[in-house]
Amino acid sequence: xxxxxxxxxxxxxxxxxxxxxxxxxxxxxxxxxxxxxxxxxxxxxxxxxxxxxxxxxxxxxxxxxxxxxxxxxxxxxxxxxxxxxxxxxxxxxxxxxxxxxxxxxxxxxxxxxxxxxxxxxxxxxxxxxxxxxxxxxxxxxxxxxxxxxxxxxxxxxxxxx
Amino acid sequence: xxxxxxxxxxxxxxxxxxxxxxxxxxxxxxxxxxxxxxxxxxxxxxxxxxxxxxxxxxxxxxxxxxxxxxxxxxxxxxxxxxxxxxxxxxxxxxxxxxxxxxxxxxxxxxxxxxxxxxxxxxxxxxxxxxxxxxxxxxxxxxxxxxxxxxxxxxxxxxxxxxxxxxxxxxxxxxxxxxxxxxxxxxxxxxxxxxxxxxxxxxxxxxxxxxxxxxxxxxxxxxxxxxxxxxxxxxxxxxxxxxxxxxxxxxxxxxxxxxxxxxxxxxxxxxxxxxxxxxxxxxxxxxxxxxx
Ligand SMILES: Cc1cc2nc3c(=O)[nH]c(=O)nc-3n(C[C@@H](O)[C@H](O)[C@H](O)COP(=O)(O)OP(=O)(O)OC[C@H]3O[C@@H](n4cnc5c(N)ncnc54)[C@H](O)[C@@H]3O)c2cc1C
Ligand code: FES
Ligand code: FES
Numbered sequence: 001x002x003x004x005x006x007x008x009x010x011x012x013x014x015x016x017x018x019x020x021x022x023x024x025x026x027x028x029x030x031x032x033x034x035x036x037x038x039x040x041x042x043x044x045x046x047x048x049x050x051x052x053x054x055x056x057x058x059x060x061x062x063x064x065x066x067x068x069x070x071x072x073x074x075x076x077x078x079x080x081x082x083x084x085x086x087x088x089x090x091x092x093x094x095x096x097x098x099x100x101x102x103x104x105x106x107x108x109x110x111x112x113x114x115x116x117x118x119x120x121x122x123x124x125x126x127x128x129x130x131x132x133x134x135x136x137x138x139x140x141x142x143x144x145x146x147x148x149x150x151x152x153x154x155x156x157x158x159x160x161x
Numbered sequence: 162x163x164x165x166x167x168x169x170x171x172x173x174x175x176x177x178x179x180x181x182x183x184x185x186x187x188x189x190x191x192x193x194x195x196x197x198x199x200x201x202x203x204x205x206x207x208x209x210x211x212x213x214x215x216x217x218x219x220x221x222x223x224x225x226x227x228x229x230x231x232x233x234x235x236x237x238x239x240x241x242x243x244x245x246x247x248x249x250x251x252x253x254x255x256x257x258x259x260x261x262x263x264x265x266x267x268x269x270x271x272x273x274x275x276x277x278x279x280x281x282x283x284x285x286x287x288x289x290x291x292x293x294x295x296x297x298x299x300x301x302x303x304x305x306x307x308x309x310x311x312x313x314x315x316x317x318x319x320x321x322x323x324x325x326x327x328x329x330x331x332x333x334x335x336x337x338x339x340x341x342x343x344x345x346x347x348x349x350x351x352x353x354x355x356x357x358x359x360x361x362x363x364x365x366x367x368x369x370x371x372x373x374x375x376x377x378x379x380x381x382x383x384x385x386x387x388x389x390x391x392x393x394x395x396x397x398x399x400x401x402x403x404x405x406x407x408x409x410x411x412x413x414x415x416x417x418x419x420x421x422x423x424x425x426x427x428x429x430x431x432x433x434x435x436x437x438x439x440x441x442x443x444x445x446x447x448x449x450x451x452x
Binding site for chain 2 (some may be wrong): 020063133
């Protein structure tokens with residue numbers, strides 16, 4: 001099958017590669033572009049481990065063709081930290097023990113990142129509703145909620161400060 | 162898990178889509194949100210030779226109201242339905258159903274048109290569209306036609322849409338003041354399809370029910386319109402006794418498959434219970450009290 005030229009912005013950088021139309025975004029990110037931070041869990045659109053930001057919305061990159069990202073702005077977990085400094089969401093997961101094995105964490109953090117842009121001051125119920133597309137086999141979710149709350153406070157105080 | 166080989170097309174206009182559909186017909190599939198189609202392609206249940214991606218056509222998106230009709234573009238996402246001030250005010254049944262579909266990421270991609278066109282009885286919007294008497298606008302090489310959501314579903318994955326037709330928009334007569342609506346869905350967890358669900362639309366004339374729309378999700382090979390249940394309520398002041406009779410009529414038409422959600426008897430029973438709850442809730446919403 002012929003490969004197609006694909007160009008998009010990844011974590012603020014312009015990237016290009018050749019892909020088959022049937023390749024999924026998750027595979028191109030990991031295998032062609034070497035960005036292995038985004039994980040593959042179920043590959044059936046259920047677990048959310050593959051969550052990335054696509055033009056300002058959270059999506060499951062196992063259920064989008066790479067060619068659909070043509071000209072788009074994609075952000076993955078590798079784009080969270082800036083100048084060696086952790087993003088408040090990452091800091092929250094560290095401080096509040098929001099992970100155990102860490103497999104779900106890149107997807108959790110990318111969803112939390114976008115959720116806090118959509119709703120900077122969510123209630124606990126809103127966090128649970130907003131994070132419902134991400135599964136975790138380890139933590140029981142309590143500390144994930146606390147991590148998101150930590151990040152919300154930190155982002156709010158940065159805005160006010 | 163990756164799909165089989167296909168040629169990818171990303172047309173920029175509806176006209177181009179129609180041309181491609183005319184050219185490839187049943188060799189082609191339209192790619193909307195992709196959250197039913199891509200999983201099917203990964204499993205090789207679907208192997209289209211041509212994939213026509215309609216995500217780059219802005220006219221297929223959006224919600225507006227003109228002359229008592231709400232128009233929703235086929236590519237409007239579940240998240241957009243939930244956020245719509247127009248729908249929350251004038252037709253809250255649609256955002257209510259969208260909120261119990263899948264999860265935030267899936268709802269960011271999944272579209273109303275895809276959910277309606279898919280033809281899977283477990284999709285939630287078809288019953289909602291039937292209860293609301295929605296019209297579906299289809300366009301193909303032979304022109305445009307408008308069909309009712311009632312009658313559109315003929316079997317599992319079998320609809321009135323021809324292989325070369327594109328669903329353009331969904332039209333819903335704006336429910337008049339005095340209408341109560343509710344969608345009640347039983348599911349085991351976030352991201353699960355319905356064990357059973359009921360969509361109810363009640364138009365009241367004072368205390369009397371002038372018109373009822375009741376439809377059921379995932380309890381037969383197609384979504385079901387529960388006409389006999391509607392007739393129990395129409396022309397009457399709805400009380401618990403009538404609600405029970407309507408639920409019995411709704412259960413009488415169920416023919417669910419046994420699956421991990423339960424056996425046929427349980428799922429039929431749950432369809433009855435969802436019907437009772439949705440009627441009570443719709444009444445409560447329009448009258449501010451339960452019967
Ligand atoms: C984890 C998960 C949970 C889910 N839970 C639910 C649920 O509870 N309830 C529910 O209703 N759905 C559920 N879904 C499916 C829903 O999310 C899909 O989005 C929806 O069924 C299809 O819409 P789509 O836009 O993704 O369409 P696609 O997957 O792109 O297309 C579906 C089918 O419709 C055809 N089609 C799409 N648009 C058009 C058009 N405009 N004209 C002609 N043909 C068209 C396609 O060719 C294809 O055959 C779930 C999905 C996932 C992944
Ligand atoms: S890998 Fe994409 S949702 Fe699980
Ligand atoms: S930390 Fe192990 S799956 Fe979430």
